[in-house]
Amino acid sequence: MKEHSVTIYDISEQAGVSIATVSRVLNNSSNVSEATKKKVLNAIKDTGYTPNAFARGLGLNTMKTIGILAADSSDLYLAKAIYYFEEELRASGYDSLLCCTGYALKDKKAAVDLLISKKVDGIIFVGSNFVYPDACDNKYILNAAEKVPVMLLNAELEGQNIYCVSSDDYKSMYKATEELIATGFKDILYFYNSLSYSGTLKERGFRDAMKDAGLNVVERQLQFFEGTREDVHGMSAQLEKTASSGLKFSAVLAADDTLALSAVKYALSKGYSIPEEFSVIGYNNSMLATCSNPELTSIDNKLETLCQKLTATLMGVLGDEEMPKKTVFSGDLIVRGTTLRRD
Amino acid sequence: MKEHSVTIYDISEQAGVSIATVSRVLNNSSNVSEATKKKVLNAIKDTGYTPNAFARGLGLNTMKTIGILAADSSDLYLAKAIYYFEEELRASGYDSLLCCTGYALKDKKAAVDLLISKKVDGIIFVGSNFVYPDACDNKYILNAAEKVPVMLLNAELEGQNIYCVSSDDYKSMYKATEELIATGFKDILYFYNSLSYSGTLKERGFRDAMKDAGLNVVERQLQFFEGTREDVHGMSAQLEKTASSGLKFSAVLAADDTLALSAVKYALSKGYSIPEEFSVIGYNNSMLATCSNPELTSIDNKLETLCQKLTATLMGVLGDEEMPKKTVFSGDLIVRGTTLRRD
């Protein structure tokens, strides 16, 4: 099978030059005469030679590769982020090594080691679930940052060589809560499925907005969904159960569009008319928002902008520039069919 | 920054052994006495050493890495496939290098070269859009196959060192068409957005089923959507336009759940009741199917099984086993709310 792949030596021999010259041609570096360059390029074309990136990486001690860590690449939001990163990185001359870690801390640690051993030039942690409320669980990130710049999307962590780009989830959720209240919905159920860093921010936004509006929040009003992120049926079942257990709510503020969609499903099954009798606000403004019927009012946290900014920051860091350790973008509330218009 | 990272030499020095011994400990190979092993492991722990994967790769000429090529990692279906592959590969001791190529041939070629240069042990082409109807456009795949095993998901291409695992899209679409006809819908609009290999199969399935039912198909009945894969509004607008241009249809057979969802949107906007007056069948049985209201009847092509089979085949090939060059799984029609039940 692997019948001794073509190396720079084969090229040098065929072109009648030294390997150094071949290397120079490959890298477009320093002065090589047109004649020799042509000879080398021909030899390369003839043999179908592709340089060995290991060998190059060994010498240069960089593979021009950025590690991307995401819990679940099939999550709509994370997938989109990965896509943007891939695109941005490629445009900057970097490749990406993707690791889907799942949500267990142990696997996240293993993935970081793997990326380090592959000598990535930087690591992007996609999504807030990598940063834990308990500080000592975050040591693996600090360790990584000792070796390589670490970028956090939608999470925050202080530390040398750690850079954060995130959306202002606190404010967004505060705004969303206000919106529901302003359109006449006071018995709001907060529906979430992640205990992450940004999850905490969102929850605080909801609580504070309720408090500032003089509304009381009972703990049952915050529903945590434990199932998988795609289990829409399970989600609406939980709402159903919550309602039948006696808690009254006429609006759902969801930490995620999928949860919001399940709320729409629940409301329709109950025969409520949306948005007059029952309102819903989602989060992330994913494609689900426009797929839904009626379409979801949702928070757009400008993922593409976040990803661009994060990549730009990373490139700056790699170029030894001084870069801001923390950038926050505020989100927009996109009003669609699951909330009332106000004028 | 990069303050001379810890190497095997540092470990050997600290542990008072040779680098060969350190290497042996790292690879758990041959006989190393417990005492020395312990010394080495301690040194590793103390220094936080992680082996350099380039150097290892250079020596072994394998990085234990599989390249994954997908046009768009944020596409629901592709993202899911990527997720399964990642999972399966990791379980088999391989890592994955993801390249999102976009849909342009040129970029696909570039991505293949990149993977080859990174010395991946195999390449998985995720999705049928990598195989073109025009054979000479597929040369880049044959080239890749000269260097490394090539795996095709949902596409077929003859060639040395090329292995295909796919769903029987022809039969599935044939079945779906039959279902619509059997439930009383004969003026079916076929809605698609991809000219890929499996796209062709699907279309043939539709055409043949219609023909076998004695139904005529006019070309306007096959609508191609050119926009992006998430533009639900654009899709329903096209249906709207098609309808107002005079073509009558009371059912949509979509090559993709997103397209199907847009059909639901269109039908609802027209005030048709689903599924009695208007039926829809989607494809892929993605989460959109259960997100929709009413929920989509869709073809489940058992993506997870496909991915598992493909990975297993690849592992077999890498282990120099004889493997089937082509495996086909048939799909299931999952009946939900957008088609009538039949008894």
Place this chain on the structure above:
DNA sequence: GAAAACGCTGAAAGCGGTTACAGATGAAAT
């Protein structure tokens, strides 16, 4: 016309591992 500068090329060291081979040590067999 000799010296200096320049453009191009090659030899060789090094990147950090793996591994074949040889050497050292100690126990078992004769």
Place this chain on the structure above:
DNA sequence: ATTTCATCTGTAACCGCTTTCAGCGTTTTC
């Protein structure tokens, strides 16, 4: 006591590429 053998460890070559340094021929400079 000597040989044999197994067990453990070290030396050094090698993987394919980049890059420094030196060398050489040619042109410029005074």
